[in-house]
Amino acid sequence: MALHVEQVTKKFGDFTAVDNLSLSIEEGGMHGFLGANGAGKTTTFRMILGLLDPTHGTVRWKGKPITYANSPEIGYLPEERGLYPKMKVEEQLVYLAQLRKMSKADAKRETAAWLERFEVPHYGQKKVEELSKGNQQKIQLIASLLHKPSLLILDEPFSGLDPVNVEMLKRAILDFQKQGATIVFSSHRMDHVEELCDDMSILDRGKVVAGGSIKKVKRSFGNLKVRLNMDADLSGLSEISGVEHFTKTKDGALFQIADEDVAQVLLANAMNLGTLRHFAVEEPSLEEIFIAKVEKNHA
């Protein structure tokens, strides 16, 4: 495991911001953090970055604590965008990369390449405050990965972007992962996490309420559904054992089932009733899981 966060707790006075959080990410893995505002995502990131020390627990990157000695290996995109508003784009990207021990010549070359990739090569000599929010975000992402970190921490990288730019940034992040970087990112957009990550954690009030590979989380959450679209009366099928819930829909019916085997039984029975237009086993979306997990906690 490349990044190892073990039973980390952070207290501010009486307030527990992060409560006994554990997390392991393989080298080259991408881990998504889901959580409402104030769930503890940013505090967790700050502890991983070494900006805050945990009250209890340890953070290890390749077996070592993260300090300023290995800060060149780390890249960070803060939740609140952080750039010098009055400094020119190229100048500040080079400055920030130099602080992470990249040489000036390399930084300049990479800056040009990245600006090219994001289709804004002429922005190098512009001041950040002159750019649109979306373009500032591109610069912010470049700032976080220009120095080729092996661990990249992105706090809400896609917030406030239009779909075209989201796509562009997603591609860039995925490519960066392919080059071997380990990436942790947070979002409150479930679809982004679902699309990009293999593993994820749902944070609620400092606690991980669900975590691990997305597949496993979905399986263990249960709540498998079968959607049947046909004209026959399907209410009889709700008697089959393993069907937990039955809802009539416009085009047919939706069944909540205990496990995948029940879906086969349902399909076989349904085919006897008439012409089947549509059959699907639906996994719960992360959104459902998130709402269920978080709301249960708040109730």
Add this chain to the structure above:
Amino acid sequence: MHSFWIIFKQAFLTKARTKSFIITTLVVVASFFLLANIPNIIAAFEGDEAEENMLHVLDETAGLVPELQTQFDLMDSGIEAVPTYLTEEELQESIAEGTIDDYLVLTQNGQLGARYISESANEMGSGIEIENAVQALHTELTAESLGLDDSQVGQLFMPIEFERQAISESSKSQEELSQARGLVYVLIMLIYVAVIYYPNMIAMEVATEKSSRVMEILISSVSPVKHMFAKILGIGTLGILQMMIFGLAGYFSIQTAGTDLTEGFFSVMGFSEVKISLFLFAILFFLLGYFLYAVLAALLGSLVSRTEDVQQLMLPMMILIIIGSLIAFSGISIPEAGYVTVSSFIPFFAPLVMFLRVGMLDLPLWEPLLSIGIMLVTIGILGWFGARVYRGGVLMYGSSQSLKDIRKAIRLGNNK
């Protein structure tokens, strides 16, 4: 060390390249040259000045005007006495019309007398010169009538030796003092401006980085303490550079102006007998004062979330500097007062007040050294304390802006 140097360079260069910095520097330099050349400029506007100093004399004596002229010349007054043949009424009319400024009626009824008539009391200044000249003429005439020879007259008017001496050992001679006073005044002024201007720059800089949130990236790359001190040194270097530019500009502007002012200024300011040690002390106290207040400013700047709040939090610091400057400026005339002595050992006032005492008094060396030592220790403590506050402060965002936040900041930064 590598990243320290990069931050240092960045703090120095970005500030040095700002329009406001360049304009401020140019304006100050330009105003030096302007001030130094004021006499030349005035002369250029007034053109031919000879007429100004023409004094019309209504002579009721036996032709003493040439002798009066001799006295004017001896006094180097530049006044030209011109006999006039107009009547008094006509002369008064001329004054009313503005064609002449004034006139003198010279009489001799057994004794030399004179009446000086001018349009307004404003001309009275030159009246004194004229009175002195008439008085001198009278003395000369009297001596002549008494039959004294030149050497006897010379003896009669030999100036006495009048010297002021101070008993106190630490006080300087009167001559030294008047020389030192001008220079000390200027240097205290410079230190005062510098410890307000540059630390303010630092506080603004830190607050800007915090409010633009670039701080989070910075301190995840390098330690906040390194960041803070690199910034303080960078802006400090900028300050020294700017002060040097001002110093050179001031020196050359007066040198090149080529007026009477040049010599006068240099003697008044004590440059004719430049005391190198005084300048060294000025630089030393400037640096100490700067570091002391820069660390404090960085600490305060790290507490605010918006640049708008900087001034509010800087107020207590400004008050300290202002009190220090009040003590220093009042101490120029009474450098030996008890409160001046005491406050020269209080670290926040010492850069100004101890420098004043060094400049105005002959202090035993241990006094400035002790004061410098106290300042160094204070800077050390503040640096250590400031770094702790800074570490937490830069991560802290909130609406409340008060000194109470220092405790919160330490708690946040503490567990590092």
